[in-house]
Amino acid sequence: MKLPHIRRHLVELVPTARAQRWDHAELVRVLLAEEAAGRDATNLRTRRQRAGFPAGKTLHDWDAGASCIPRPTQDALTSLEWVSRRENLCVCGPSGTGKSHFCEALGQAAVETGMTVAWFTIEDLGALVRRHRADDSITRALARLIRTDLIIVDDIGLLPVSPDAAEGFYRLVDAAYERRSLAISSNLHPSGFDEIMPKTLATATVDRLLHHAHIVVTDGDSYRLAQATGVSDLRCNWSVAPGVSRGKDHQ
Known part of the structure; x- marks a missing residue:
């Protein structure tokens, strides 16, 4: 799993998680949400271009x-x-x-x-x-x-x-x-x-x-x-x- 959107957001989200004292589960949840949103946006662009x-x-x-x-x-x-x-x-x-x-x-x-x-x-x-x-x-x-x-x-x-x-x-x-x-x-x-x-x-x-x-x-x-x-x-x-x-x- 390449998870490009997680990699892109990891640098900014880890300091936020530390500052706000997120537990590990919350950090994983946010990262997965960013990955899902990024994939949806990429798929939308691809469908629009192919149309x-x-x-x-x-x-x-x-x-x-x-x-x-x-x-x-x-x-x-x-x-x-x-x-x-x-x-x-x-x-x-x-x-x-x-x-x-x-x-x-x-x-x-x-x-x-x-x-x-x-x-x-x-x-x-x-x-x-x-x-x-x-x-x-x-x-x-x-x-x-x-x-x-x-x-x-x-x-x-x-x-x-x-x-x-x-x-x-x-x-x-x-x-x-x-x-x-x-x-x-x-x-x-x-x-x-x-x-x-x-x-x-x-x-x-x-x-x-x-x-x-x-x-x-x-x-x-x-x-x-x-x-x-x-x-x-x-x-x-x-x-x-x-x-x-x-x-x-x-x-």
Whole structure:
């Protein structure tokens, strides 16, 4: 046992223990507590680095009061119970309405509770397919990936999806189906994915994705545009799938 955190705190704690006349058991208890806290902090940093979050946005940065998402819906999603139940989340709507921020904040919250998270764009999935096509190891790569508790795929629908990305997205959804939770942000409702990927593949992907899924549909002005133009009064309407507000599956 290397006990790096005990070694780091030993020099300062031993004089304190002597001055305050701690017994040996108390000193050992404090040292072990420091070791446990240090390991927890190290594990948190490691999980956060491996997740690959793009911007470091958390729920602390998320203004729940200013958001157009109904507060009961936010509470239901930030509880992360849907991740424990291996359900999916689809947040779809125009650019700038908080989709990516909310998904990343949920991912950060999951990491803080001890879960593992992986962040991708849909083209990252295409790169994954190309990287493993040469030796036909994509199945093994996906098997490793779905050991992750929550997988987030961001910004679907901004651009046409390449054939490799469409294949990677389908393979991921299929591999994770009823095994792990997926969260996606998209400019398109999933029912419109056949506009950006082959219809047959889109149908198979959406069928698996939306089974046991919560859907939040956003509509309104861009937060980024409002900040750039100094507009403080945003119009934004959120429609929420019944599964979120009632805590049940949306099929």
